[in-house]
Amino acid sequence: MKRLFSILILVWIIMGVFSCSSQFPMLSKKVATEASQLKEFCKQKELKSETISNADSLYFISDELIKKGNYKEGYYLMELAVIYYRLSLCANDFIVTEKEIASLKSILSDTKEELKTYQQILAELESMK
């Protein structure tokens, strides 16, 4: 019984050590996939900015690091690249919505002017009645 307990503790320690040592390769692979997808998405949307250039640089550096087996460093940089891509997408989304608001405000203003004209015509017609 004492022997079995010792074996279980040993297995637990081995598994713990194994899991600790495999954490960064697995995480870096996962985050690299996400970064790759975001990179592709930004490319499809034809987004170009300093933020994206920085994200691309980070992506290539961290990719190299991961390939060389430096998973921990690679993971952190790749994660930063992911955040940078997301930041770029959010910034783009913000700019697009800002432009749409400006356009809609202009349309609303024109439409209100048009309404004013119609109301004036209507008032004149009603006064002539």
Next chain:
Amino acid sequence: MKKTKLLLPALCCLLVAAFSVTPLAADDSEKSSLGGLKKYLENSYKKYEGNLNVNNLDLYPEALARINASTPLITKKPDSEEARSAFSSCSLLTEAAVLQLYAENNRAHITSLHKQINSVLNQIKSANESINKLERSKASQLKSDLDAEKLNAQKAREEAEAERLKAQKLREEAEKKFSELQSSLIQVTNDARGTIISMSDILFEINKANLTSDLKTSLAKIAGILLVFKTSNIIIEGHTDNQGSKEYNQTLSEKRAENVMNFLIEQGVAATRLKAIGYGLTKPIADNDTKEGRQKNRRVDLIVQEKKKKE
């Protein structure tokens, strides 16, 4: 390995520097600590909370979770590479989350603007319909006015035609009655001027202007006709032959014409319809060298003319 260890902090510094020039960068002091970042994030959320669709906000909870998760590491080892890296990640993620909040708020604003535009467009549509309705009603009113005008014009034409026919009938009747007066002493003719009733001077006292009883009888009949045939004016012309002086004949012709006119007035014919002119010997209708000719020239003519219609 040593090279890559130096690379990470260098890149983090680069990213933080780049991040600080983003358009939505808040106060630097606010974002220099995790607590400041959290406050900045939460304040941004509270600012637009009412307009936000929480289902579309994935970065806000993620950024908050990352800030909370990074706090022990950054507190324990603030100068470590991991702490700097974690802080950079938190800063960037916070900024991305805030941008997402702003964009989401913008989307709510866009929806509201679309609603406002649609509302104004509906008002335009409604105003346009009212204008069309009023224009149709106005056109309809114009048409009915035009129809009424046409009807009135038609009625007026018909009335004028009826009046013309009536006048023509009266004239024909008058002409018929005038022609009944025809005798050896009274000649009735028609020419361009109208009906001419020519009375011989035998009906006047010799070399006088006084009317004989026979002439009065005839003139009374003529007056009776004129009273019915009211749409006529009468010119009474006195004429003589060339016997005697010009002045004498002029005076005699004028007096005879005036006497005839006065008698007609006495009979009830309106003075405004009558006009007396003496022509003396100036307008002979026959040869003054013969007895018959002179007899014809001594006369009083009644010219019955249709009144000219006022335009």
